[in-house]
Amino acid sequence: MKITVLNGSPKGERSDTLVMTRAFIEGMGRVCPTEVITVHAAVANIEYCSGCFACKHNGGKCIHDDDMTGILEDMLSSDLIIYSFGLYSYGMPGALKNLLDRTMPLSSWNMYRDTEGKYGHKFQYDVSRMRFMMICGCGYPNSKHNFEGAVRQFELKYPDNCGIITVPESPMFNIPQAAQFVSPRIEELKDAGEEFAKNGALSDETMKKICSPMIPEEIYAKFANGERH
Numbered sequence: 001m002k003i004t005v006l007n008g009s010p011k012g013e014r015s016d017t018l019v020m021t022r023a024f025i026e027g028m029g030r031v032c033p034t035e036v037i038t039v040h041a042a043v044a045n046i047e048y049c050s051g052c053f054a055c056k057h058n059g060g061k062c063i064h065d066d067d068m069t070g071i072l073e074d075m076l077s078s079d080l081i082i083y084s085f086g087l088y089s090y091g092m093p094g095a096l097k098n099l100l101d102r103t104m105p106l107s108s109w110n111m112y113r114d115t116e117g118k119y120g121h122k123f124q125y126d127v128s129r130m131r132f133m134m135i136c137g138c139g140y141p142n143s144k145h146n147f148e149g150a151v152r153q154f155e156l157k158y159p160d161n162c163g164i165i166t167v168p169e170s171p172m173f174n175i176p177q178a179a180q181f182v183s184p185r186i187e188e189l190k191d192a193g194e195e196f197a198k199n200g201a202l203s204d205e206t207m208k209k210i211c212s213p214m215i216p217e218e219i220y221a222k223f224a225n226g227e228r229h
């Protein structure tokens with residue numbers, strides 16, 4: 001299975017969220033061989049979308065000649081695209097949003113309207129085998145009143161075949177002293193990856209487990225605020 005990871009963290013390899021994403025992919029690897037390509041959006045050479053819509057009228061060719069050409073090729077040849085990012089201002093970090101905008105060449109000019117009245121552009125390539133996943137960490141200990149904007153954007157963008165994992169308290173993934181609380185979650189994420197590779201979806205039970213805080217909200221908040229006693 002070919003997987004393209006679009007890493008939105010400006011911290012690159014040091015991303016907290018990437019620890020989760022890698023665990024998930026490792027679990028998938030228990031079921032099938034995986035080929036993983038990781039794009040670090042913050043250092044890739046990606047111009048802003050110019051909004052010209054030229055890509056919709058000339059067979060998906062963008063006016064910009066930059067790293068996005070290769071990234072789109074990788075996406076199109078992948079079975080799974082993972083948007084991996086830490087929550088920034090209740091949404092995705094700017095570099096990843098810029099990359100997302102530049103996926104415009106993948107869809108055609110024609111709009112469709114779904115049964116609920118939502119409009120969107122249809123893909124102009126066969127993406128029927130492709131799955132889209134968002135794996136998102138965040139610095140606050142709460143999920144409610146925090147992840148909603150990013151989750152809704154992803155659901156609207158990829159209404160078919162999308163999976164969403166959100167995990168609060170994610171800076172703990174890169175704090176060695178937190179290992180005892182983090183290690184079980186990493187194992188759960190590996191198991192979740194295995195489940196996803198087997199079933200193509202995650203059960204409600206698994207989602208509840210992996211998306212919960214790793215330590216109680218109040219204790220995390222106290223530690224984060226420097227109140228250790």
Ligand SMILES: Cc1cc2nc3c(=O)[nH]c(=O)nc-3n(C[C@H](O)[C@H](O)[C@H](O)COP(=O)(O)O)c2cc1C
Binds near residue numbers: 018091146
């Ligand atoms: C500019 C900026 C904005 C942030 N906004 C939020 C936010 O809205 N909610 C939240 O819970 N954490 C927020 N955080 C914290 C990050 O989500 C957190 O540090 C996360 O672990 C970073 O993940 P990464 O290492 O994968 O980039 C923000 C951090 C930065 C630097």
